[in-house]
Amino acid sequence: MPQIVVDDLVKTFRVAERQPGLWGAARGLLKRRHRTVEALAGVSFGIETGELVGYIGPNGAGKSTTVKVLAGILVPDSGRCEVLGRVPWRERVANAREIGVVFGQRTQLWWDLPVIESFELLRDIYRVSPQAHLRSRDELVDMLDMEPLLDVPVRQLSLGQRMRCDLAAALLHSPPVLYLDEPTIGLDAVSKLAVRDFVRQLNRERGVTIILTTHDMDDIEALCTRIIVINEGHILSDGTLNDLRARVTTERWLIVDLAEEDGDVADPQATVISREGHRVCLRFDPDEVSAAELIGRITAGHAIRDLFVENPPIEEIIARLYGEQCR
Amino acid sequence: MTPYWAILSARFRMLLQYRAAAAAGFGTQLFWGLIRVMIFEAFYRSTTSAQPMSYQEVVTYIWLGQALLALLPWNYDRDIHALVRSGNVAYELLRPLDLYWHWYARAVAWRVAPAVLRALPMFIVAGLFFGLQAPVSWASFGAWLIALVGALLLSAAITTLVNISLMWTIAGDGIATLVSTLVIILSGMVVPLPFFPDWAQSILNFLPFRGLVDVPFRLYMGHLPPGDIYGLFAHQLGWTLALVAVSHHVLGRGTRRLVVQGG
Numbered sequence: 001m002p003q004i005v006v007d008d009l010v011k012t013f014r015v016a017e018r019q020p021g022l023w024g025a026a027r028g029l030l031k032r033r034h035r036t037v038e039a040l041a042g043v044s045f046g047i048e049t050g051e052l053v054g055y056i057g058p059n060g061a062g063k064s065t066t067v068k069v070l071a072g073i074l075v076p077d078s079g080r081c082e083v084l085g086r087v088p089w090r091e092r093v094a095n096a097r098e099i100g101v102v103f104g105q106r107t108q109l110w111w112d113l114p115v116i117e118s119f120e121l122l123r124d125i126y127r128v129s130p131q132a133h134l135r136s137r138d139e140l141v142d143m144l145d146m147e148p149l150l151d152v153p154v155r156q157l158s159l160g161q162r163m164r165c166d167l168a169a170a171l172l173h174s175p176p177v178l179y180l181d182e183p184t185i186g187l188d189a190v191s192k193l194a195v196r197d198f199v200r201q202l203n204r205e206r207g208v209t210i211i212l213t214t215h216d217m218d219d220i221e222a223l224c225t226r227i228i229v230i231n232e233g234h235i236l237s238d239g240t241l242n243d244l245r246a247r248v249t250t251e252r253w254l255i256v257d258l259a260e261e262d263g264d265v266a267d268p269q270a271t272v273i274s275r276e277g278h279r280v281c282l283r284f285d286p287d288e289v290s291a292a293e294l295i296g297r298i299t300a301g302h303a304i305r306d307l308f309v310e311n312p313p314i315e316e317i318i319a320r321l322y323g324e325q326c327r
Numbered sequence: 328m329t330p331y332w333a334i335l336s337a338r339f340r341m342l343l344q345y346r347a348a349a350a351a352g353f354g355t356q357l358f359w360g361l362i363r364v365m366i367f368e369a370f371y372r373s374t375t376s377a378q379p380m381s382y383q384e385v386v387t388y389i390w391l392g393q394a395l396l397a398l399l400p401w402n403y404d405r406d407i408h409a410l411v412r413s414g415n416v417a418y419e420l421l422r423p424l425d426l427y428w429h430w431y432a433r434a435v436a437w438r439v440a441p442a443v444l445r446a447l448p449m450f451i452v453a454g455l456f457f458g459l460q461a462p463v464s465w466a467s468f469g470a471w472l473i474a475l476v477g478a479l480l481l482s483a484a485i486t487t488l489v490n491i492s493l494m495w496t497i498a499g500d501g502i503a504t505l506v507s508t509l510v511i512i513l514s515g516m517v518v519p520l521p522f523f524p525d526w527a528q529s530i531l532n533f534l535p536f537r538g539l540v541d542v543p544f545r546l547y548m549g550h551l552p553p554g555d556i557y558g559l560f561a562h563q564l565g566w567t568l569a570l571v572a573v574s575h576h577v578l579g580r581g582t583r584r585l586v587v588q589g590g
Contacts, residue, residue, distance in 0.1 A: 073420040075586045089586060096423035106415065112341050124333030125422055 002046035003177065003209055004070065009079035011040040011065055011233075039065040040076065041233035047211065049176070052203045054224035055213045058322060062233045063213045067179050070211070071101055083177060097126060100170035104182035107166055109154045115165050116150040119172060126173035133172065140168040144198055160191030167198060171208075178202070180212045184219055196222050217314040229321060236321055241314070248317050253310050254282045254294060259303035270294060278305065283312070330424055335432040342440030349444035352397065356445065357452065360393035364457065379521035383460065384548050388519055390459035391544045394449035397441035398478060399516065399539055400485035401507040403500075404430075404437060407490045416494070417585055426582060427575045430490055434483040463549035470553035474543035477563030481538050484570040485510070491574055494581040515541035521550075535566035 017033045039062045047053055057063050068074035069081055072088030072095045081088060088095045102108075109118040123133040141147055144164045149157065157165065163183060170178065180199065184192045200223055202208045214220060220227060220241075227244055229237040237244055256265060258278050265272065270284040284294055291309050298304070364386055371382045380388070407430065410416040419426055453459035462468040485506065492502040511517055513536035520531050520541045531537055542559045545551040551559070 068417070071421055073417045073586060092420060093423045093425070096421055101421055103418070106418070108418075108421070110337065110341070112344070113337065117337065121333055121337050125330040125424060127330065127423075 003049045003084060004047040004211075005080065005082045006046070006066070006070075007044050007080040009040045009043045009066070009069060009076045009081060010038075011062075011069065011074070011076045013037045013039055038233050040069075040079075042079070043230065043233065043235055044079075045228055045235065045238060047209060049209055050203070050207045051226060052199075052210045052212065052224055054220040054227040055211055055230065056215070056220060056227065056318065057230040057236075061230045063230060064181060066230070067101075067181055067211070067213065070179060071099060072096060097173065098175055098177060100173070100175040100178045102163075102166050102170045102178070102180050102183055104163065104180075104185040107154065107162055109162070109165060109169055111155050112153060114151050114153050115146075115157075118154065118165075118169060119150075122169055122172050128173050132174070136172055136174055137168075140171055143201065144168055144194070160187050160194070163187060163191065163195060164198075167195065171202070175208070177209045178211070180210060180214075182214050182216075183212070184214065184216050192216070192218075199223055217318070221314055229318065231322055244314075244321075245311060245317055248320050249312065250287060251283050251285050251312060252291065253312055254284060254291065254298075255308055255310065256280045256282070256298060256302075256304060257306040259305050265298060265302060267294060267297060331428050331432040334429060335436045338433055338436035339440050342436060343444065345441070346444065349441060352441065353445050353448055356393040356396055356449065360389055360449075360453065360457070363389045363393075380519060380550065383458065384550060385519065386458040387460045387548055388544050390449065390453035390457060391547060392516055392540060394446040394453065395442055395475075395540075395543075396516075397445055398438050398475075398482055399507075399510055399514065400438070400482045400489065401510060403489045403493060403503040404433065404486070407433075408493050411493050420582065420586070427487070427571075427578050430578075431483055431487045431571070434486040434490065435479065438479060438482050438486065460548075462547050464553070466553035467546055467549045470551075470556040471543055471547040473556055473560055474538075474546050474563070477560050477567075478539050478543050480567045481535060481563050481570075484567045484574065485535070488570055488574045488577070491578045491581060494578075494585070510536055510539065513537070514539040515544070519544075521545075535563075535570070538563035538566060 013036070014034045015037055017035050041062075043062065043066060055063055055066070065074065069076050070083055070088055072092040075089045083095055084098055086095050086098075109115065110121065113121070119133075119137055122128075123130070128136070141150070144167060146161070146164050146168065149161050149165060152161075154162065154165070167183070183199070184195050187195065196219060199210065199212070203210050203223075212219065212224065225240060227237070227239065227241055228235060229244070237247060239247075253273070254270065256279070258265070258280065261278060265280045265282065267282070267284075269289040270282040272280060273283050274281045282294075284291075295307065295309075298307075367382065367385050367389065371378070371385075407416075410419065419429070422429070450459065454461070462471060489503050489506050496502055513531060513534055515531075515537060516539075520528070520537055523531060531541075538559070542551070542563065546553065546556065546559070
């Protein structure tokens with residue numbers, strides 16, 4: 001049985017609609033109009049121990065709602081949900097002890113306390129024994145390279161430093177399950193890489209099950225073996241990155257660096273997407289023409305410095321998937 | 328350490344850092360104390376009938392009040408208010424804690440820390456220069472300390488209930504202002520309770536508020552005999568437990584609404 005089970009979850013919110021203008025506000029006092037928003041419209045998936053799943057979708061797709069249900073802080077209207085055999089909202093406290101949660105947009109540390117004191121407070125809150133706490137803390141401090149940050153009050157940390165501390169804080173009680181909600185948002189390139197490396201290591205070496213929601217497609221490509229795409233409360237796709245590509249489009253991109261500037265490359269079986277200095281990017285359908293054949297024809301007609309074939313970036317795939325659903 | 332004790336002590340240590348606020352509070356309370364002493368002095372000079380407390384007793388009572396003002400449940404926790412307004416209060420539920428006792432522990436720290444910072448200098452200054460007298464006996468002193476603990480537990484329970492009420496009122500200050508007015512008047516902070524008319528005495532004696540000011544202060548002065556501490560402490564504790572039970576229930580409803588509606 002999977003570690004996390006989500007079966008046909010439905011969650012609707014009632015949103016008060018305000019009418020424009022003074023007259024509208026006055027009428028709103030007497031009679032409120034409500035609109036029902038379906039945040040989750042029958043979401044199902046199962047996650048096995050040790051999986052690293054990317055959970056992606058546009059803003060308002062239902063990602064955070066799902067994570068809140070899994071964390072036990074939101075009760076769904078209907079459907080079944082179990083984390084490690086527990087129904088999160090019925091056994092909120094027991095569930096909270098077994099999970100770690102990181103929100104990129106907010107910190108769980110105490111703003112005025114030095115990092116190390118926040119950690120000690122968490123030790124007491126999660127009732128971790130002093131020995132286990134020290135072991136876990138030293139390991140995390142080492143992995144995240146945060147020795148110099150320990151005595152700094154949280155409010156003085158940079159965003160990248162704070163995120164490292166937040167990751168450690170969520171993991172001090174050694175939870176087998178971790179939810180990461182946009183952990184790289186707003187981080188610089190170096191910090192992003194550090195966070196990614198850490199998450200990968202955590203998953204591979206410690207076997208922590210991780211659900212990662214993000215808008216950063218590089219995070220997804222770098223980390224996730226499985227991707228669940230959600231939009232408007234429905235799951236659009238669930239599978240590996242390659243499955244997703246295969247479902248949306250089989251097209252591949254050929255990038256050619258020409259020897260001469262502003263050279264014109266044209267082929268009846270490929271379309272030029274962009275042209276920039278020496279570089280031309282073409283898209284083609286491998287079912288229609290093989291890469292070898294296309295490359296052969298282009299190298300015969302032009303002086304080429306370099307060329308390579310790649311998959312369309314994942315942003316492109318996701319955008320098409322959303323577009324497909326809108327149509 | 329248990330989780331709630333850890334929260335209390337961390338919060339307490341953090342609040343001890345606010346020394347500038349404590350210094351400002353000390354100055355204000357010293358000033359108000361002098362004004363109140365003058366008002367009572369004028370009153371005692373013009374009165375001809377017998378009063379329920381002597382002038383010296385009233386002066387001591389006033390300075391005790393100025394020293395321990397911060398212990399009263401007179402305001403709400405701005406951090407909790409911010410959490411409710413931003414909808415982030417749901418994230419409090421991520422911790423493996425009972426939310427009520429989490430907030431109660433915060434409230435205890437929040438009442439004790441500023442009171443400690445202000446009380447010590449006030450006792451020294453008012454004792455040396457402004458007529459604050461020592462407790463009449465060791466027994467009275469002991470009874471006072473016990474009653475102070477009772478007052479703290481009660482005050483934290485009222486504070487927590489006011490904090491919980493923030494989950495329903497958006498502006499926040501409505502209930503908080505009402506409660507603080509009730510507290511200041513009915514606890515005996517403005518006018519000592521023995522000065523109230525006879526018909527009010529039995530009501531005031533029943534209400535929880537006298538446990539905050541009237542009971543500990545009069546024990547200190549020996550105006551209530553130290554032997555009464557058992558009944559008085561039971562009164563404080565009884566109200567505290569009743570408030571805890573009610574608040575627990577109200578908070579349960581609040582969080583249910585929160586987890587159903589999503590904040």
